[in-house]
Amino acid sequence: MRTLTADEVEAGAELPELSVELTPTVVVSAALATMDLTPVHHDTERARAQGSKDIFLNILTTMGLVQRYVTDWAGPEAVIKGIDVRLGVPAYAGDRLTFTGTVVSREGGRVTVEVRGKVSLGSHAGGTVTLTLPPAG
Amino acid sequence: MTEAELRELAGKQAALGEVRGAPGPDPVNAPMIRHWLAAMGDTNPAYLDKGLAPPAMAQVWTMQAPRQGRSPVDDPMAALDGAGYTGVVATNCEQTYHRYARVGERLTPATRFTDLAGPKQTALGVGYFATWNVTWYGDGDEPVAEMLFRVLKFRPRQGAGEERPPYPLQPAVNQDTAFFWEGAKSGELRIQTCADCGRLRHPPGPLCTRCRSSHLTYTVASGHGTLYSYVVHHHPPVPGRETPFVVGVVELPEGVRVVGNVVGCPPGEVEIGMALRVAYRPMDDRLVLPMWIPEEP
Amino acid sequence: MNQKERVLSRTSAAIAGIGATEFSKRSGRSELRLAAEAVLSALDDAGLSPGDVDGLVTFTQDANQEIAVARETGIGELTYFSRVDYGGGAACGTVAHAAMAVATGMARTVVCYRAFNERSGRRFGQPNARTGGDPTSQGLEMSWHVPFGLMTPAAWVAMFAQRYLHVHGASSEDFGRVAVAMRRHAATNPAAWFHQRPITLEEHQASRWIVEPLHLLDCCQESDGAVALVVTGAEHARDLRRSPAYITAAAQGAGADQMMMTSYYRDDMTGLPEMSVVARQLWEQSGLTPRDITTAILYDHFTPFVLTQLEELGFCGRGEAPEFVKDGGIGLDGRLPVNPHGGQLGEAYIHGMNGIAEAVRQIRGTAANQLAGVTNVLVTAGTGVPTSGLILSAAVSR
Incomplete structure (x- = not known):
């Protein structure tokens, strides 16, 4: 795995798309890995009883996936400084979460990426990720 | 507050x-x-x-x-x-x-x-x-x-939804029953009451079942109830509903029974005799259904 | 047989002929054709010709007009035609109406019929969003239930069944034993859809939920088919091809505060007051008691109401039906063999009319699972709705 260097990144560059199939296994195992035991993230019956279509991703997982999306592209030496996300529609089990991203600015080694995470119902999460990249050389 | x-x-x-x-x-x-x-x-x-x-x-x-x-x-x-x-x-x-x-x-x-x-x-x-x-x-x-x-x-909307598809299971309503459905829209569980003798009745009708008076009004029920019987519907699929869902007969302290969905708890936890309270669920832009959720202990 | 001593009003009419199509899941024929076939078959059984018929009775729900059936079968003029309402509650009521027409002289020979493609055509078990529909009295009644998704016959019955289980401490297995008995009977009835296909209680328990507390195997099948019955005067019937099944008693009944399938607002939900109204009249008209009944044909669209009927008709006390059934009471060799043909759970769902035909066969001695010494057979119609009942007898009662 190689890390992008600052000079390789310019505003307007597109990140490769990442599409995650939200199987019940993904939703449940991520909820547990983030220590979130709220029933709507692992118990279909309870989720439906509360008016949801099915179990759905918890916010901690959404944040984790956004982080992963950016570091998959930037590489292991990138340092994430912040993630600001506006939350939209739920990401239900059985759906597919597709991330797209665009570099909006770079100042020295500091890069801001706009990330959009969409599911079949619309925007699940959208916002910006700030990171630093090592200099060229 | x-x-x-x-x-x-x-x-x-x-x-x-x-x-x-x-x-x-x-x-x-x-x-x-x-x-x-x-x-x-x-x-x-x-x-x-x-x-x-x-x-x-x-x-x-x-x-x-x-x-x-x-x-x-x-x-x-x-x-x-x-x-x-x-x-x-x-x-x-x-x-x-x-x-x-x-x-x-x-x-x-x-x-x-x-x-x-x-x-x-x-x-x-x-x-x-x-x-x-x-x-x-x-x-x-x-x-x-x-x-x-x-x-x-x-505050969950009551009635005016955002581009909600019309709920397929609409009640037939006439001048004898409209007050009930209007009540549900304003968050009231209305029980028909005879203005002459005070008899409560549900489901309602055009005449008092005791004195046959047609001077009818309604009482707003307390919203509390006890589950008298219930079913868990699995099959076949019902339009506008996700299965399984629970429908119960609820006995009110006011002395009548009302049918409605039991929601807010898994079907496996529903039992006869459980204490319930009414909750109002907008189904589309026109219809609000009174449903029942477990009373907090 | 001392015919002179009989009370005329009690046994002035008899069932002289029965006819049916095959029972299937896809008849491949129009409902009118099924009706005509059954009517012609019943007339042939009686040894009558279409021209002998002057009355027709069917269910309000039947899609075949009396005049259409008359046209197809060659029945000419009609002096009596009538329909009976409330779904399967009409079954025995059609015979009651026919018997009244014969007794009053409005008609001499009346054919009762029911024909449908209930499996391949419109299925009653499927939700119909129009059930609430228009603000007729029935539409308004349904509107207290349908918006909540309570809109299938299984669901309506399950609400009573849950209360029955709770009050009487019964279990799903008590319902299951009814299904097992019906399928055992059907297994040896070649006309039954479930011929040679018995089930075990374990299979009942393992079958999927339809509407808790009802499993799939608590629910009767859905069928295509038709049944017709020829009702005529007792004297006339004696001169015909078959030995008559005398109509010793015939009754309809609706309870106080009755609704269609959803009488949840009456004091008690563990009984069937409308069946009690029918039972009271059957015993009063016939002078018989439950002990005089050789076999009962009980309407079995769903197993729980078989238990309730045993109680309402006086074959056992309140809450005792589970024990009655557990002891083998409704088997072919039990205290009260119920539905020797396998009922609607085992033979076919022809809205109760195939049960009346079975009662006639038991009286004639020609049933697949023929019982010995059949004197009186009690038949009931649809439960949970305004209903009806019959007592048919091998001999005129005194």
Whole structure:
């Protein structure tokens, strides 16, 4: 795995798309890995009883996936400084979460990426990720 | 609670400043990091190689921390529930990472209630935006990560939905029954009552079943009830409904029975004799159905 | 047989002929054709010709007009035609109406019929969003239930069944034993859809939920087919091809505060007051008691109401039906063999009319699972709705 260097990144560059199939296994195992035991993230019956279509991703997982999306592209030496996300529609089990991203600015080694995470119902999460990249050389 | 009282409470909570919670039950550790990376499908080797936690894990370390007193967020949330803003949806999560947490250190959260804005008209209904900040401190008591979290607490709409498809199971309504359905729209469970002899009756009809008077009015029921019988519908599929769903016959202290869905608890926990209270569910732009949820113990 | 001593009003009419199509899941024929085939078959059984018929009775729900059936079969003029309402509650009521027409002289020979493609055409078990529909009295009644998704016959019955289980401490297995008995009977009836296909209680318990507390095997099948019955005067019937099944008693009944399938607002939900109204009249008209009944044909669209009927008709006390059934009471060799043909759970769902035909066969001695010494057979119609009942006898009663 190689890390992008600052000079390789310019505003307007597109990140490769990442599409995650939200199987019940993904939703449940991520909820547990983030220590979130709220029933709507692992118990279909309870989720439906509360008016949801099915179990759905918890916010901690959404944040984790956004982080992963950016570091998959930037590489292991990138340092994430912040993630600001506006939350939209739920990401239900059985759906597919597709991330797209665009570099909006770079100042020295500091890069801001706009990330959009969409599911079949619309925007699940959208916002910006700030990171630093090592200099060229 | 009035708007002014809500604002006052929010101000009081904000004035508390940062309130420390209990430290995470476990220090930052490799097994939980490995488990998290696997669940996210994240193959970045940097974390385990360097003994650092992925930054987005900040909150994970304190998710299962024991509750220690009240958080400054608890009271405003309860007050909003009490004022009818029972719906909740998270709208913003903004995290800033000062550094990556290190394996072996223990994180301690501190919460500050920062803002209550509203009431505002939103797509989901009228509501308040509540904002709080959490800072996670590391072993050296310096901040490792910060989060701004915002939720919309909203009053679920009754009737006027946003582009909702028409609910397929509409009741037939005439002049003998319209008062009941109008009542449901305004959050009242109306039981037909004879204006002459006081007899209550449900389902309603054009004449009093005791004195045959046609001078009929209604009583607004207390909204409490006891489950008399119920079914769990599995098959075949029913238009406008997700299966399984529960329908019950509810006995009211007012002396009549009413049929409605039992919601807010898994079908397996429904039992005859359970205490219920009414809740109103908008099905589309026109129809509100009175349903029943378990009474809090 | 001392015919002179009989009370004329009690046994002035008899069933002289029965006819049916095959029972299937896809008849491949129009409902009118099924009706005509069954009517012609019943007339042939009686040894009558279409020209002998002057009355027709069917269910309000039947899609075949009396005049259409008359046209197809060659029945000429009609002096009596009538329909009976409330779904399967009409079954024995059609015979009651026919017997009244014969007794009053409005008609001499009346054919009762029911024909449908209930499996391949419109299925009653499927939700119909129009059930609430218009603000007729029935539409308004349904509107207290349909908007909540309570809109299938299984669901309506399950609401009573849950209360029955709770009050009497019964279990799903008590319902299951009814299904097992019906399928055992059907297994040796070649006309039954479930011929040679018995089930075990374990299979009943393992079958999927339809509407808790009802499993799939608590629910009767859905069928295509038709049944017709020829009703004529007792004297006339004696001169015909078959030995008559005398109509010793015939009754309809609706309870106080009755609704269609959803009488949840009466004091008690564990009984069937409308069946009690029918039972009272059957015993009064016939002078018989439950002990005088050789076999009962009980309407079995869903197993729980078989238990309730045993109680309402006086074959056992309140809450005792589970024990009655557990002891083998409704088997072919039990205290009261119920539905020797396998009922609607086992033979076919022809809205109760195939049960009346079975009662006639038991009286004639020609049933697949023929019981010995059949004197009186009690038949009931649809439960949970305004209903009806019959006592048919091998001899005129005194």
